[in-house]
Amino acid sequence: MTHNKMIPVVAIDGPSASGKGTVAQRVAKALGFHYLDSGALYRLVALKSLQEDIEIADEAKLAEIAANLNVAFENDEIFLDNCRVTDEIRTEECGVVASKLASYHRVRESLVARQRAFRKSPGLVADGRDMGSVIFPDAVLKVFLTASAEIRAQRRYKQLMEKGINANIKVLLEDIRVRDDRDSNRSVAPLQKSMDARLLDTTSLSILQAQNCVLEWYKASCANRRV
């Protein structure tokens, strides 16, 4: 069964480059759970639209691309139409286009079932913007993971450099601010901390500290569910 309410979900939402992907992956590994990088799906739609030269204003065509994406997630690799695109989708160009097309209701709708299909036994850690609010509203733990824009720009810079992708820290900071603004102010599934999400500010935390905090919270929420 692909959408079993008994299978626990940990939803980790937050702004661009907050480190939620790294934390979510490590938490998934520690718990032996599956992992959903929902942002990768938006980036894949962006990449495909760039490959096909689709206008960013063409919502219907972008929704069609989203509905028919031929993708495979295998271990740490991502394939689009059988080609490895793991690094290609991480460019800032893909990120910016992804953020723009993610504001379209029809694009988001086209990706809902695909995201819920990741909910498989023994559990799922999902990271994105609307994991706790829209895709998995019954998640056992919802975390809103953030950090200051400056720290996030530094982290993104380091991440891109490690991948051999050239970047400029000032441009990255500006891009993060613009993206925050767009993601937070869109009318569909805006990036916001929901009432039932726990805030985790990682500005002065290491990855390990952030990971341990989420694991502690997960244990506590499981214990609470049992009483």
Ligand code: CDP
């Ligand atoms: O890497 P970064 O944190 O910047 O972004 P990402 O998680 O790879 O997602 C790329 C873009 O997809 C974001 O800027 C969001 O606009 C959008 N997105 C979304 O709207 N909803 C999600 N659940 C995940 C990503």
